[in-house]
Amino acid sequence: MSIKVMLADDQAMVRGALAALLDLENDLQVVGEVGRGDEVVPQAVRAGPDVVLMDVEMPGLDGIAATAALKQRLPAVRVLVVTTFGRPGYLRRGLQAGADGFVVKDTPARELADAVRRVHQGLRVVDPALAADSLIAGESPLTEREAEVLRASLDGGTVADVARALFLSEGTVRNHLSSVIGKTGARIRAEAARIAVDNGWL
Structure with a gap:
């Protein structure tokens, strides 16, 4: 069969x-x-x-x-x-x-x-x-919310754009992005996004 x-x-x-x-x-x-x-x-x-x-x-x-x-x-x-x-x-x-x-x-x-x-x-x-x-x-070091914020910022939008899209305050978005940059060892948001994408974390 x-x-x-x-x-x-x-x-x-x-x-x-x-x-x-x-x-x-x-x-x-x-x-x-x-x-x-x-x-x-x-x-x-x-x-x-x-x-x-x-x-x-x-x-x-x-x-x-x-x-x-x-x-x-x-x-x-x-x-x-x-x-x-x-x-x-x-x-x-x-x-x-x-x-x-x-x-x-x-x-x-x-x-x-x-x-x-x-x-x-x-x-x-x-x-x-x-x-x-x-x-x-190893496992992704990012929390679900950090991954969500990073995903929303992939197209290069501003912090304000991401905050609006996810119904978060700009301060919260900045905190998440700063945490992501720290966890990935990147210098800037775009580099953190590239590292996360390359590892399949997003």
Whole structure:
């Protein structure tokens, strides 16, 4: 019996390539594709996949939030996160959201198909280099509110802009940003944001 696979990736070419590769396998069948994170749950309800291959960076909802939403609605569906960005923080956050496996996009086709089978069997599959990086990097030092403030300031808005967007006082935003700068060892807010993004903390 075929393992039913759904693809969630915002790049149509990547989805097409993955679908073509997986369809070459006798025991794998692609039953659905979506290009946005907020389409994952509705499509999974319709298509009834066994395994969802989930990209991290998608419009509408990122892959980590989409994984959490999918696991809440359809807990039996297995999720294999497939990402271009091997950021250690993504691994930790993805597993916390309920992902069953984590591989990078340049994984060879045969290994990817094997990862789908193993996740379907109930095994956890994690790219070894990513696992090692994650252990070395450790957990995010940022509190949830600090991460929220830093995320809101990514587009370069002023402290006043961030305060307005998050309904906080400017003093509170400054305190959070100063704490973030201290924790990341950065000199300025933009550098702190880059460090946080590179580590997958945001």
